[in-house]
Amino acid sequence: MTTTVRVLKYELHNVVRSRAVLVYTLFLFLLTDVLFRFGGEGARVVLSLLNVVLLFVPLVSVVFGTMYVYSAREFTELLLAQPVGRRSLFAGLYLGLALPLAGAFLLGVGLPFAIHAKAEAALWGPLSMLFAGGLLLTFVFTAVAMLLAILFDDRAKGLGGAILIWLGCAVLYDGVILLLITMFREYPLERPVLALTLLNPIDLGRVLLLLQFDTAALMGYTGAVFEKFFGTSLGRVTVLLALAVQATVPLLLASRVFRRKDF
Amino acid sequence: MTEPAVAAPAVEFRALRKRFGRLTALDGVDIRLGAGRVTALVGPNGAGKSTLIKCLLGLVRPDEGSIVLAGATLDGGFEYRRGLGYMPQAPRFPDNLTGREVVDMLRDLRGHAAATDGELLDWFGESGALDRPVRVLSGGTRQKLNAAIAFLFRPALLILDEPTAGLDPVASGILKDKIRRVRDAGATVVLSSHLIAELEELAEDLVFLVEGKIRYAGPLAGLKARTGETGLERAMAALLTRGGA
Amino acid sequence: MTLRAPARLLGGLLLAAPAALPAQALVVVDPAGPVRTVTEALARVAPGGRINVRAGNYSEPVIRVAVPVTIVGDSGAVFVGGDHEIFVVTADDVTFRGLTLRHVEPSYVEDRAAILFDSVANCVVEDSRLEGTFFGIYLSRSRGCRISRNVVQGTSTAEMSAGNAIHLFHSRDVTVDGNRVTGHRDGIYLEFAEDARVIGNLSTGNLRYGLHFMFSHRCEYRDNRFVNNGAGVAVMYTRSMLMQGNTFADNWGAASYGLLLKEIRDSRILGNSFRENTVGMYLEGSARNEVTGNTFEANGWAVRVLADAEGNRFARNVFLRNSFDVSTNSRSNVSTFRGNYWDHYEGYDLDHDGFGDVPFHPVRLFSLLVAQHEPSLILLRSFFVDLLDAAERVMPVLTPETLRDDRPLMRVPA
Numbered sequence: 001m002t003t004t005v006r007v008l009k010y011e012l013h014n015v016v017r018s019r020a021v022l023v024y025t026l027f028l029f030l031l032t033d034v035l036f037r038f039g040g041e042g043a044r045v046v047l048s049l050l051n052v053v054l055l056f057v058p059l060v061s062v063v064f065g066t067m068y069v070y071s072a073r074e075f076t077e078l079l080l081a082q083p084v085g086r087r088s089l090f091a092g093l094y095l096g097l098a099l100p101l102a103g104a105f106l107l108g109v110g111l112p113f114a115i116h117a118k119a120e121a122a123l124w125g126p127l128s129m130l131f132a133g134g135l136l137l138t139f140v141f142t143a144v145a146m147l148l149a150i151l152f153d154d155r156a157k158g159l160g161g162a163i164l165i166w167l168g169c170a171v172l173y174d175g176v177i178l179l180l181i182t183m184f185r186e187y188p189l190e191r192p193v194l195a196l197t198l199l200n201p202i203d204l205g206r207v208l209l210l211l212q213f214d215t216a217a218l219m220g221y222t223g224a225v226f227e228k229f230f231g232t233s234l235g236r237v238t239v240l241l242a243l244a245v246q247a248t249v250p251l252l253l254a255s256r257v258f259r260r261k262d263f
Numbered sequence: 264m265t266e267p268a269v270a271a272p273a274v275e276f277r278a279l280r281k282r283f284g285r286l287t288a289l290d291g292v293d294i295r296l297g298a299g300r301v302t303a304l305v306g307p308n309g310a311g312k313s314t315l316i317k318c319l320l321g322l323v324r325p326d327e328g329s330i331v332l333a334g335a336t337l338d339g340g341f342e343y344r345r346g347l348g349y350m351p352q353a354p355r356f357p358d359n360l361t362g363r364e365v366v367d368m369l370r371d372l373r374g375h376a377a378a379t380d381g382e383l384l385d386w387f388g389e390s391g392a393l394d395r396p397v398r399v400l401s402g403g404t405r406q407k408l409n410a411a412i413a414f415l416f417r418p419a420l421l422i423l424d425e426p427t428a429g430l431d432p433v434a435s436g437i438l439k440d441k442i443r444r445v446r447d448a449g450a451t452v453v454l455s456s457h458l459i460a461e462l463e464e465l466a467e468d469l470v471f472l473v474e475g476k477i478r479y480a481g482p483l484a485g486l487k488a489r490t491g492e493t494g495l496e497r498a499m500a501a502l503l504t505r506g507g508a
Numbered sequence: 509m510t511l512r513a514p515a516r517l518l519g520g521l522l523l524a525a526p527a528a529l530p531a532q533a534l535v536v537v538d539p540a541g542p543v544r545t546v547t548e549a550l551a552r553v554a555p556g557g558r559i560n561v562r563a564g565n566y567s568e569p570v571i572r573v574a575v576p577v578t579i580v581g582d583s584g585a586v587f588v589g590g591d592h593e594i595f596v597v598t599a600d601d602v603t604f605r606g607l608t609l610r611h612v613e614p615s616y617v618e619d620r621a622a623i624l625f626d627s628v629a630n631c632v633v634e635d636s637r638l639e640g641t642f643f644g645i646y647l648s649r650s651r652g653c654r655i656s657r658n659v660v661q662g663t664s665t666a667e668m669s670a671g672n673a674i675h676l677f678h679s680r681d682v683t684v685d686g687n688r689v690t691g692h693r694d695g696i697y698l699e700f701a702e703d704a705r706v707i708g709n710l711s712t713g714n715l716r717y718g719l720h721f722m723f724s725h726r727c728e729y730r731d732n733r734f735v736n737n738g739a740g741v742a743v744m745y746t747r748s749m750l751m752q753g754n755t756f757a758d759n760w761g762a763a764s765y766g767l768l769l770k771e772i773r774d775s776r777i778l779g780n781s782f783r784e785n786t787v788g789m790y791l792e793g794s795a796r797n798e799v800t801g802n803t804f805e806a807n808g809w810a811v812r813v814l815a816d817a818e819g820n821r822f823a824r825n826v827f828l829r830n831s832f833d834v835s836t837n838s839r840s841n842v843s844t845f846r847g848n849y850w851d852h853y854e855g856y857d858l859d860h861d862g863f864g865d866v867p868f869h870p871v872r873l874f875s876l877l878v879a880q881h882e883p884s885l886i887l888l889r890s891f892f893v894d895l896l897d898a899a900e901r902v903m904p905v906l907t908p909e910t911l912r913d914d915r916p917l918m919r920v921p922a
Contacts (some may be wrong), residue, residue, distance in 0.1 A: 003372065010360060010368040017359035017396075044851070047829060055891055074355035078412075081320045081351075081422075082372050083344040174892035181881045189883040197886055206889055214888055217808030217831035219760040220786040226886055262283070262323040 003088035011096020021104050036116040036217055042123040046130050049109065050209050052132045054202050058141040059166050061101055065145025066162040068097055070155050077263050090258045094251065098142040105134045126212040133205035137242040138190025140201045143247050145252035150261060169202045190225040201246045204239050271299035271449045272333030273419055274319065279328035281314055288314040289325065290475035296453060296468070301446050303466035304455040305499065310472040312455045316422055320349055343371065343466045348418030354409040358398035362387065362408050365397065369412060383411035383441060402429045414445065421445065423454040427461060438466060441449055459496045471502055478502050533557045539564035546571050546579065553577050561585040561607070570586050575600035586610055589641065595623045603632040612641035614669045621646035621675070625653065633658060643671035651680040655687060662691030667715045674842065676701040684709060694720040695737065702726055717742045729754060740766040749775035756784040765790045773796060782807055791817040800824050818842035826920050827851060831888060834870035834911065835881065841911040845870065849917040857918045868916040871907045873900035
C-alpha cells in the first residue's frame with residue numbers, strides 16, 4: 001500500500017506536468033467555456049458535451065494511456081529492480097495515469113460550469129451523470145490502455161489495438177446492434193438489446209445521459225421497456241455498476257499479466 | 264577514497280532455463296559467480312546475457328532452475344533487491360521529473376534509512392543537472408544519473424549493463440574507478456560490456472555465453488591460456504569458432 | 509336585516525301551514541332550521557330568487573331545479589350524492605355558487621353527474637368543489653352557460669369506470685374558465701359544442717385527455733395548462749379552432765402526446781408551449797392549419813405529421829432539446845416549415861440576415877428506423893446513428909426531401 005502511494009506521488013507529478021494532459025485540460029476547458037458563451041444555459045451545454053464525453057474522453061484515455069505506459073517501460077523496469085512488489089507497483093502506475101486524466105476532465109469541464117452555470121436543481125441530474133459518465137469512462141479506458149501496453153511489447157500492436165477498441169466501442173458496436181435489430185425484426189429484441197448495451201462502456205455512458213434528456217422519447221413505443229429498466233434507481237445503479245465492472249475487469253487482467261510478465 | 268566494507272554475496276545460477284516462445288534464451292545455465300569479484304558477461308547478441316541479468320533482477324522468471332544469492336534461493340519475494348544496484352543499458356526516466364525527484368522517488372520507494380553513497384550523485388549534480396527535467400538532459404548526462412542511482416544505496420551486488428555506454432572518456436574513467444573501489448570494499452559486480460578494453464581493465468572472471476549455454480566460465484587469464492591466444496578479443500573469437508572446449 | 513327577519517318569520521308560518529303561500533325571494537336551508545332540504549326550499553323560492561345553504565351535510569334524493577334560481581352555499585355546505593345525480597336542472601338562468609358536492613357513484617348505464625343541465629340557457633356554476641363524482645358538471649343541449657373557478661377532483665383509476673369532470677354535449681356559447689380538473693377520464697370534454705371558450709384552466713392527472721373536442725367547431729381555448737394526463741389535448745373532426753398560449757407538459761406514454769389533431773382544418777395554433785411530452789403535437793388527416801410561434805422543448809417527438817396531413821404551415825416555432833424534431837410516415841409531404849428555430853441546425857448565416865443559408869431537414873433517418881424497428885430507440889444519440897443521419901442529410905434517400913425549412917432562424921425569436 002505504501003509502495004502504491006509512493007509510486008503514485010511521483011507518477012502524479014510526472015503525468016500532471018505532461019504537455020498532453022495540459023492540452024487535454026485546456027481543450028476541455030475552452031470547449032465548455034465556448035459552449036457556455038454561445039449556447040447559454042447549463043442543460044444545453046451538458047447536451048453538447050455528450051459526444052465529447054462519449055467519444056473524446058475514451059479516445060484520449062486509451063491512446064494517451066497506451067503511449068504513456070510504453071514510454072514509461074524502461075523506467076518501470078528500473079522500478080521493478082527495486083525492492084517493491086509488482087502488485088503495488090502496478091496499482092501506483094495505474095492510479096498515476098488514471099487520476100490525472102480524471103482530474104483533467106473534472107477541471108476542464110467543471111471549471112466553466114462553476115463559472116457560468118446557475119445553480120438550479122434541474123441541472124444537478126444531468127451534470128452528475130455527465131461527470132459520472134466521464135470519470136468512469138476515463139477509468140475504463142485507461143485500464144484498457146494498461147492491459148494493451150502490458151500485453152503487447154510491440155508498440156504498434158498496442159496502439160493499433162487501442163484505436164481499434166475505441167472504434168469498436170464508439171462506432172462499430174452500435175452498427176452491429178442496429179444490424180441485429182433489422183435482421184431479427186420479428187423477434188422481441190428489447191431484452192437482448194438491453195443486454196448488449198450493458199456490455200459496451202460507451203453505450204452505458206450514453207444511456208446514463210439519455211435518461212436525463214430523452215425520458216419523454218424513451219417512454220414512447222416499446223422504449224418504455226428501456227425506461228422501465230434504466231429509469232429506476234435500480235437501473236441507474238446497474239449502469240454505474242456495470243461501468244465499474246468494465247473498469248475492473250481489464251484492470252485485473254492487466255494486473256495479472258503485469259505480475260507474470262517477463263520484462 | 265576508501266569505501267565502507269560490505270558483505271559480498273556469491274551468486275549461483277542452477278540449471279537455469281528460459282524460453283521465449285520458440286526461442287531458447289537460457290539453456291541450462293549452471294555457474295557460480297565469486298563473491299567480491301567482478302564478473303563480466305560476454306557473448307554475441309542474443310546469447311542470453313540480458314535474460315540472465317533480468318532473471319537475477321527478478322524481471323524475468325526462469326522456466327526451470329533456481330538462483331541462489333548469498334546462500335538463499337530466490338523465491339519471488341522482493342526484499343533481496345534491497346542489496347542490489349542496477350544500471351540498465353538504456354535508461355529512460357519520467358520526462359517531467361527532475362533528476363532530484365527521480366532520486367527522491369527511489370529513496371522513498373526503498374524507505375532507505377541507512378547512509379547513502381552520494382559520491383556519484385554529487386558528480387552528476389555538478390552544473391545543476393539535478394534540478395532540470397530529465398527530458399532536457401543529454402544522453403551522457405542521463406547515463407551519469409543512471410550510474411549515480413545504481414551506486415546510491417551501497418549495494419552489495421551491482422549489476423551493470425553496458426555501464427560506460429554514452430559516457431565521455433573522463434566520465435568513463437571516473438565510473439570505472441568507482442567500480443573498482445566498491446569491489447575492493449567487498450561488493451560483487453556483474454557487468455556486461457562489448458568493450459574489450461573495459462573488460463580487460465575491470466573483469467577478473469568471465470562468463471562466455473553462446474545461444475543460452477555457457478562456453479566458458481572462469482578467470483580472464485584462464486581463457487587466454489585455454490585458447491592459446493594472447494589477446495582477449497582473439498581468445499573469444501577462437502572460442503566462438505571452435506565451439507565448446 | 510330588516511328584510512331577513514320578516515322572511516324568517518314567514519318561513520316559520522309556512523312550515524305550520526305549507527299550502528299556497530306566496531313564494532319567497534330568499535330561502536335559507538339549515539340542518540337545524542325550519543327549512544332543512546334544498547328540495548323543500550325550491551318549493552318555496554320565487555322564480556329568480558335565491559337559496560342560501562348553511563354549513564352542514566345534505567343528502568337528498570335527486571334535487572330537481574325547475575325554476576330560475578341562485579343556489580349559494582356557505583363554506584361547509586356539503587351535498588352528498590349516492591347512486592344518482594345530485595342536481596338536475598331544467599330551467600334557464602340557474603346559478604350554483606360555493607357548493608361542495610361529494611360522491612356520485614359510477615354507473616355503466618348512464619352518464620351520472622353531480623350537476624346535470626338539460627336543455628337550459630344561461631346557467632352558471634362557480635367557485636364550487638366537486639369531489640369523487642362520476643361525471644362532474646354535465647351540460648346537455650344548453651347554451652350561454654359559464655363554468656368558472658371550480659375544483660373538480662375525481663378519484664378514478666380505470667378509464668372504464670371514469671366520467672368526465674366537465675362535459676359539454678350539443679351545447680353552444682359556453683365559457684369554461686379558471687377551473688381545476690383532475691382524476692377523471694377527460695378533464696374537459698366537448699362534443700358538438702360550438703363557439704365554446706375554454707380559458708385558464710388547469711387539467712392534470714386525468715386518465716385519457718386533459719381536454720377533448722369532438723365535432724366542436726369555432727371553439728377557442730387559451731392559456732390553459734395540461735399536465736401529466738394520459739394525453740394532453742385531443743381535437744377531432746373540428747374546424748376553425750383557436751388554440752393559443754396553452755402549456756402541454758409531461759404527457760408520457762406509448763400513445764401519449766401533448767396535442768392530437770385528427771381531421772382538423774383551418775385552425776390556428778399559436779404561442780403554445782409543449783414540454784417533455786412523448787409526442788408534442790400529432791397531426792393526422794389535418795389540413796390548412798397555422799402553427800406559429802409555439803415552443804417545443806424536450807419532447808420525445810416534437811411534431812409528428814402523418815402523410816395525410818396537408819397544407820399545414822409551421823412558422824416561427826422554436827425547437828429545443830427534442831429527441832426528434834419532426835417525424836412522418838412517408839416520403840411525400842405537403843406541409844410547409846419555414847422560418848422556425850431548430851437547435852439541431854448546424855448551418856451558417858454568411859449574409860447575416862438572421863436566416864441560415866442552407867436548408868434544415870428536421871426529419872432524421874433515425875426516426876424512420878425507430879418507427880420500423882422500435883428497439884433501435886436505445887441507439888438514440890449514438891455516434892453511429894449521427895453518422896447515418898449526416899449521410900442521409902447530405903443525400904436524402906429515405907427521408908422526405910421536401911420536408912425542410914429553407915429559412916431556419918439563427919436565433920430564438922424574441
